[in-house]
């Protein structure tokens with residue numbers, strides 16, 4: 001193997017939190033534990049090509065999105081390289097070409113930071129393994145995946161939950177052995193079969209740039225009047241969710257997941273300065289979901305991330321009826337009637 005030159009390539013998915021991470025300290029460490037479903041169809045493919053150069057004082061890389069140079073991504077990658085260089089000391093000895101593409105439209109309002117940062121972190125750890133072993137094509141060990149999750153966290157907090165699946169915990173929780181603030185770990189208990197192939201339909205309410213970034217939102221938790229209560233609430237919601245995920249009690253699952261979504265947005269409403277990321281159609285959709293549940297006894301529920309889009313979660317056996325409901329009612333509240341049907345997945349794969 002030529003260690004002067006090579007390439008590695010990974011596909012990594014997005015994830016959707018059930019208990020939300022909102023508020024951090026130190027080097028992207030979470031103030032509370034979060035747990036997420038790993039997604040499947042929404043993912044990023046990243047190819048990292050590297051070539052040895054005379055050690056330089058700066059990082060050398062170019063980023064391409066869908067085959068075209070994307071200069072707007074480069075400050076984010078530079079910041080990431082600066083943060084991770086102590087853990088990957090070879091970075092300045094190489095020049096990089098980072099070619100990336102997302103399975104979902106770039107302007108869909110779906111954050112590509114979780115899938116993108118986890119894919120890049122996996123490529124870098126894979127490259128390190130190649131350099132150390134002198135061999136390519138090797139899959140990563142558990143310890144190496146953990147290192148990639150650790151590095152992904154430094155790129156974007158929630159990215160550390162995208163490498164594996166189907167349910168990933170990030171942040172120390174007393175009832176979850178092995179949980180850490182530094183990286184994501186698999187939910188360590190047997191998950192009830194009712195949650196297998198769980199669906200997540202992402203209803204694309206607003207595709208524009210967010211008015212307030214999640215970085216700013218996390219920072220506003222520092223002087224937030226309800227911050228401590230919120231962090232306690234998240235810990236306690238995860239304690240309640242553990243038995244539910246084991247015993248398949250979906251009505252109780254719904255209560256926690258919907259409350260978490262609204263609590264996240266309540267933090268935004270009560271920050272100083274305050275802000276609102278939901279749009280009128282976000283609330284229309286939520287109300288329609290509640291009506292649909294009342295009328296049909298469906299087990300579909302919603303969650304939100306830091307934006308206006310609604311994630312509709314439902315069990316596999318409701319796939320057809322819920323899809324009908326989406327097409328007939330909810331799609332009207334989406335930009336260009338667009339939505340993305342996804343389902344729970346098992347994490348990143350080497351290409």
Ligand code: PMV
Nearest residue numbers: 017020021157158214305306
């Ligand atoms: O990973 P960040 O810094 O973009 O924060 C994401 C936070 C939420 O998506 C709102 C919640 C979560 O846990 O994913």
